[in-house]
Amino acid sequence: MQKYIMALDQGTTSSRCILFDKAGNVCSMSQKEFTQIYPKPGWVEHNPMEIWSSQLAVAMESMAMLGAGADEIGAIGITNQRETTVLWNKNTGEPVYNAIVWQCRRTSDMIEELKKDGFDRKIREKTGLIPDAYFSASKIAWILENVPGARARAEAGELLFGTVDSWLIWNLTKGAVHATDYTNASRTMLFDIHRLVWDQEIMERFGIPASILPEVHPSGYVFGHTAASVLGAEIPIAGAAGDQQAALFGQCCFEKGEVKNTYGTGCFLLMNTGRSAISSKSGLLTTIAAGVSEEPDYALEGSVFVAGAGIQWLRDSMRMLKSASESQKYCEAVEDTAGMYIVPAFTGLGAPYWNQYARGTVVGLTRGCAKEHFVRGVLEAVAYQTGDVIRAMERDSGICLKSLKVDGGASANDFLMQFQADIVDTQIQRPKCIETTALGAAYLAGLAVGYWKDREEIRENWQLGKVFESAMEEGRRQRLLKGWQRAVRCALMWAEE
Numbered sequence: 001m002q003k004y005i006m007a008l009d010q011g012t013t014s015s016r017c018i019l020f021d022k023a024g025n026v027c028s029m030s031q032k033e034f035t036q037i038y039p040k041p042g043w044v045e046h047n048p049m050e051i052w053s054s055q056l057a058v059a060m061e062s063m064a065m066l067g068a069g070a071d072e073i074g075a076i077g078i079t080n081q082r083e084t085t086v087l088w089n090k091n092t093g094e095p096v097y098n099a100i101v102w103q104c105r106r107t108s109d110m111i112e113e114l115k116k117d118g119f120d121r122k123i124r125e126k127t128g129l130i131p132d133a134y135f136s137a138s139k140i141a142w143i144l145e146n147v148p149g150a151r152a153r154a155e156a157g158e159l160l161f162g163t164v165d166s167w168l169i170w171n172l173t174k175g176a177v178h179a180t181d182y183t184n185a186s187r188t189m190l191f192d193i194h195r196l197v198w199d200q201e202i203m204e205r206f207g208i209p210a211s212i213l214p215e216v217h218p219s220g221y222v223f224g225h226t227a228a229s230v231l232g233a234e235i236p237i238a239g240a241a242g243d244q245q246a247a248l249f250g251q252c253c254f255e256k257g258e259v260k261n262t263y264g265t266g267c268f269l270l271m272n273t274g275r276s277a278i279s280s281k282s283g284l285l286t287t288i289a290a291g292v293s294e295e296p297d298y299a300l301e302g303s304v305f306v307a308g309a310g311i312q313w314l315r316d317s318m319r320m321l322k323s324a325s326e327s328q329k330y331c332e333a334v335e336d337t338a339g340m341y342i343v344p345a346f347t348g349l350g351a352p353y354w355n356q357y358a359r360g361t362v363v364g365l366t367r368g369c370a371k372e373h374f375v376r377g378v379l380e381a382v383a384y385q386t387g388d389v390i391r392a393m394e395r396d397s398g399i400c401l402k403s404l405k406v407d408g409g410a411s412a413n414d415f416l417m418q419f420q421a422d423i424v425d426t427q428i429q430r431p432k433c434i435e436t437t438a439l440g441a442a443y444l445a446g447l448a449v450g451y452w453k454d455r456e457e458i459r460e461n462w463q464l465g466k467v468f469e470s471a472m473e474e475g476r477r478q479r480l481l482k483g484w485q486r487a488v489r490c491a492l493m494w495a496e497e
Contacts (some may be wrong), residue, residue, distance in 0.1 A: 002061070002071070002072055002073060002075075002397040002451065003021065003068065003072045003073075004019040004020065004021060004027060004066075004068060004072055004073055004074065005019070005020050005061070005073070005074050005075055005077060005442040005445055005446045005451055006018075006019055006059065006063075006073050006074075006075070006077070006445075007019075007020060007076075007077050007078075007079065007275055007278075007438035007439070007441040007442040007445075008055055008058075008059060008076060008077070008079070008168060008440070008441070009079050009080075009243075009437060009438040009441065010055055010078065010079070010081060010164050010165075010168060011080075011081055011243070012081045012084075012101065012102070012103070013034070013036065014029040014032060014033045014034065014043050015031055015032050015034065015051065015055040015057075015058050016029065016030065016032075016058055016438065017029070017030050017031075017058040017059045017061070017062040018435060018438045018439075019062050019063070019066065019068065019073075020064065020438075020439065020442045021091065021392060022451070022452070023461055023495070024433065024439060024442075024443075024461035024462075025433075026433065026435060027066060028062045028063075028065040028066050028068075029062065029435075030057075030058040030059075030061035030062045030065065031058060031285045032057055032058050032408040033054075034046065034047070034050045034051060034054045035047060035050060037098060040106075040354060041105050042104070042105040042106065043104050043105070044100075044101040044103045044104040045098035045099060045100060045101060045104070046084065046098060046101055047098055047296075048086045048088065048095040048098065048099045048167060049095065050235060051099065051164065051167065051168075051292060052130075052167065052168065052171050052348040055168060056171075056230070059086075060231070061316050063231075067408070068315055069232065069233075070226075070231045070232035070235055070312060070333060070396045071233055073231075073233075073235050074203060074236075074376075074445075074446065074449055074451045075235065075236045075237070075238040075239070075445040075446060075448065075449045076226065076236070076237045076238065076239070076445060077238065077239030077240070077241075077243075077288070077440075077441030077443070077444050077445030078165050078168055078169065078173070078237065078239065078240045079165075079240075079241055079242070079243050079246035079437050079438060079440065079441035080163065080164040080165045080168070080184070080199030080240075080242060080243060081101070081102060081164055081243060082102060082163065082183075082184060082187045082242035082243060082244070083102035083134055083136050083139075083163065083187050083188070084099050084100065084101050084102050084136075084163060084164050085099060085100045085136045085137050085139035085140055085143070085161065085163065086099045086161070086162050086163075086164065086167045086402070087140065087143050087144075087147075087150065087154075087159050087161050088159065088160055088170075089153075089158060089159060090157075090159065090160045090175070090178075091158065091168070092157060092173060092272050092320055093171070094144065095401045096147050096150050096153070096159060097143050097147045097150070099164070099167075100139040100142065100143070101185070101458065102134055104133070104139065105133050106133070107133040107134045107138035107142050108137060108328065110133070110138045110141065110142070111131050111132060111133050111138060111217050112320040113207075114391060115131070118265070119205060119259060120135035122201070122202075123189060123202060124279075126192045126193070126194070126199050126372075127186070127190070127192065127193060127199070127202070128177075128186065128190050128193050128277060128279070128285060128286030128287055128298075129168045129186075129187075129189050129285055129286075129287075130283070130285060131189065134393070135187060135188060135189035135334070136161075136163060136187065136188035136189060136190070137188055137189035137190050137202065137206050137208070138189070140161055140208050140212075141205065141206040141207055141208065144207060144208070145207075148196055149320070151207075152208060153214050153225075153279060154209050154211070155209050155211075157211045158214055158221070159212050160167045160178055160192060161208075161213060161214070162178070162180065162214055162215070163180060163184045163187070163242075164356065165180055165181065165184050165240040165241075165242075166178065166180045166184070166214045168283070169224065169237055169240065171225070171230075172224075172226045172230055172231075172237055173223075173224045173226060173227055174227035174229070174230065175215075175226065175304065176224055176227070177224035177237075178214045179214045179215045179216070179217060179223045179224070179291075180215075180216055180217075180240065181216065181217055181218065181219040181221070181240040181241055182196065182217070182218060182219060182288040182290075182296050183219055183240075183241045183242040183246075183287070183288050183290050184240065184242050185198075185214075185216045185288075186287050186288040186332045187242055187287065189202070189338070190202050190203060190206070190208065190213070190389055191216070191331040193277055193286065193287070193298070194277060196216070196296070197329075198210060198213050198216075203243070204424070208210045217292060217450055218291060218292055218294055218296065218435065219239060219240060219241040219245070219246075219249070219290035219291060219292070219444045219449055220238065220239050220291065220292030220443075220444035220445065220447045221238065221239075221240075221292070222236050222237070222238045222288070222448055222449065223237045223238070223240065224236075225237065226450050232402050236448075236449050237445075238444070238446075238448035238449050239441050239442070239443075239445030239446075239447075239448060240441070240444075241290040241440060241441060241442030241444055242290075242456040243437050244262065244268045244270055244301065245270065245287070245288070245299065245435075245440075246261050246290055246400075246437045246438075246440035246444070247260060247262050247268075247270075247288055247383070247407060247427065247436045247440055248270045248272065248289060248290065248299060248438075248440070249289070249290040249291070249436045249437050249440035249443060249444060249467075250407075250435075250436035250437060250438070250439035250440030250441075250442075250443060251405045251407060251431065251440075251462070252455075252458060252459045252462045253272050253405060254455050254459070255272060255274075255346070256272055256273060256274030256297075256399070256407070257271065257272065257273075257397070257399040257402075258271070258272050258405065259271045259272075259390070259393065259404050259405065259466075260404070260405040260436070261386055261404055261405075261406050261407075261408075261411075262406075262408040262411075262415070262436075262437070263307050263313075263382070263406060263407070263408035263409065263410035264307065264308055264408040264451040265301070265307065265308050265309045266303055266304050266305045266306060266307050266308075266309065266350070266495075267304035267307040267382065267385065267389075267408075268287070268292060268301065268302075268303055268304075268388055269301065269302045269303075269304075269389045269390065270287075270300070271298055271299060271393050271397060271399070272289055272297055272298075272299055273289075273297070273298045273299060273397055273399075274297055275298070276297070276298060277297070277298040278300055278396055278397055280300060280392070280396045281395070282351070282352045282392035282393075282395055282396050282461040283302075283351045283352040283353065283392065284300045284301060284351055284352065284389070284392055285301045285302075285351075286298060286299075286300060286301075286341045286392065287299050287300075287301050290440065290444055291444075292444065292448060293445050294489070300393050300396060300397060302350070302351035302352065302392060302393060303350045303351055303389075303436070304350055304351070304382070304385040304386060304389060305345075305347055305348070305349070305411055306344040306345075306346055306347075306351045306381075306382075306384075306385075307382045308324070308408070308409055308410045309346070310342075310344045310378045310379075310381065310382065311324045311327055311343075311378065311379070311410065312324070313344070313346070314327065314374075314375055314378055315376075318331070320371050320374065320375055321375065324410075325412075325413075326415065326430075327375050327378075327415075328413050328414060328415045329377055330372045330375040330376065330415075331370065331372070331375060331376040331415040332415055333372045334370070334372045334373055334374075334376055336376070337364075337373045337376050337377045337380060338366060338369050338370075338373045339364045339366065339483075340358070340362065340363070340364040340365050340366070340369050340373055340374075340377055341361075341362070341363050341364055341367050341377060341380075341381070341483055341484060341486075342361070342362050342374070342377035342380075342488035343358075343361040343362075343363075343376050343381060343487050343488055343490070343491040344360050344361060344378060344379050344381050345358040345359050345360050345361065345491045347487070348360070348428040349491065349492070351388075351389050351392060352388055352389065352392040353388075353488070353492065355492055355495055357495035358491045358492050358494060358495045359494050359495070361424045361487060361489060361490050361491040361494060362377075363482070363486070363487045363490050364487070365378070366418075369458045371415035378493075379413070379415065379416050379419070380419055380423075381424045382410065382416060382420075383416060383419045383420040383424075384423060384481075384484045386420060386424070387420075387424045388488075390404070390424055390426075391467070401424070401426050402426070402427070403426060403427040403428070403429050404420075404424070404426055404427070404428050404429070405429050405430075405431065406420075406428055406429070406430050407430075407431065407434045407435075407436040407437075408434065411430055411434060412434070414466075414468075416469050417430060417466075417468045418471075420468070421468040421469060421470045421471075422470050422471060422472035422477065423472070423477065423480065423481070424453060424470075424474075425470045425474075425477065426470065426481075427467060427468070427469055427470070428466075428467070428468040429462075429464060429467055429468045430465045430468070431463060431464060431465050432463040432464060432465040433463070434465075443458050
């Protein structure tokens, strides 16, 4: 019996590798940051070779920490920053351009063009996505149009496209496998999530030849094996999933109506909606959930742009905190925000408002406001924004939330978790292991090779760290929510001329 499952967690700012055992424990972890490239304002790129070399380095380091040989690794699962786009030469493996990162806004005008003849509605129906520069399709089109010779080489069958999972799989197998999974395909804006195929009409609209696209499989699937020269043996690559879907799986949200929220730089809420792809009327995205079946489950997704980023802003720009963990002490030092609200719309407001011109707003200031109230206002805003997305999910799905599973760095803040429970009037469950993204990738790979028998065995691994129950009086909750809605209206009003 192999001892470990390896999870490669390729994120936006760093590459990590974690080796897990059968009980889901972290046995070793290695992390390496890599370069962020900003060629122009609003443009974000990565060097694909640095993504690959950093990921390979941490994989070897994680094994070395335990003295583990490649024969002790049962399988590899990959989870990755989603939507980031790489095009490379299929004969040499050389990228034709830097990876264009999900955050990059260079193709915003291309997206605006789609709206003129209503093609955005067609994209919404087929892909479940609200057309945006965030997704891969317009990034591919930009590379084909702007890199000399790229279009001719793509049409001659010499180039391949991949999201980061595909790029890693191709390199791990020394070019033997060009594939992706349902979850990553569903974030390209090219994949019909109902028919589970690359959509010809959308490809033609963006001028993308079919020959560059990878094969698509379920997230838990043996995509291929590592070349023996890469890690020392042929290890099955048996899992791949975009980071947020991997976290949903790692939190064991296998049933319809189960929800997780990842409190990172922003917040990402996903609700498993089972076999139904629910079309949102509230500004949420419809996407594919990670699984091992050919017939996938679906999820509703809502994004809050500023969560942990607000705490970083207090620390680095406002210099109100020495460390992020200090925020809890300040919040608990006062009973409330003294009637003040902060709407951290630094880059507009995400779901369910979708207003890119809204800006950060502080309202209700009085002479009695102190630093503690200000810090508390930023943390409360994270919980209010999460509440807005939860209510949108409940409206769209018709499912009433019974509990919310949480993970990500800011979920360690007990004040924030208690206020979250109070403001959404729902039980908050924080697991012992908050490395749920990498764990989800490991579970998908382990299931595909029989390391774990079934989902029930995995569910037994999930250990509750702490529960937060709602303790707020209903009248107070309603007063606070009413104030928050007024504050949001002020931020939206700022966007108007």
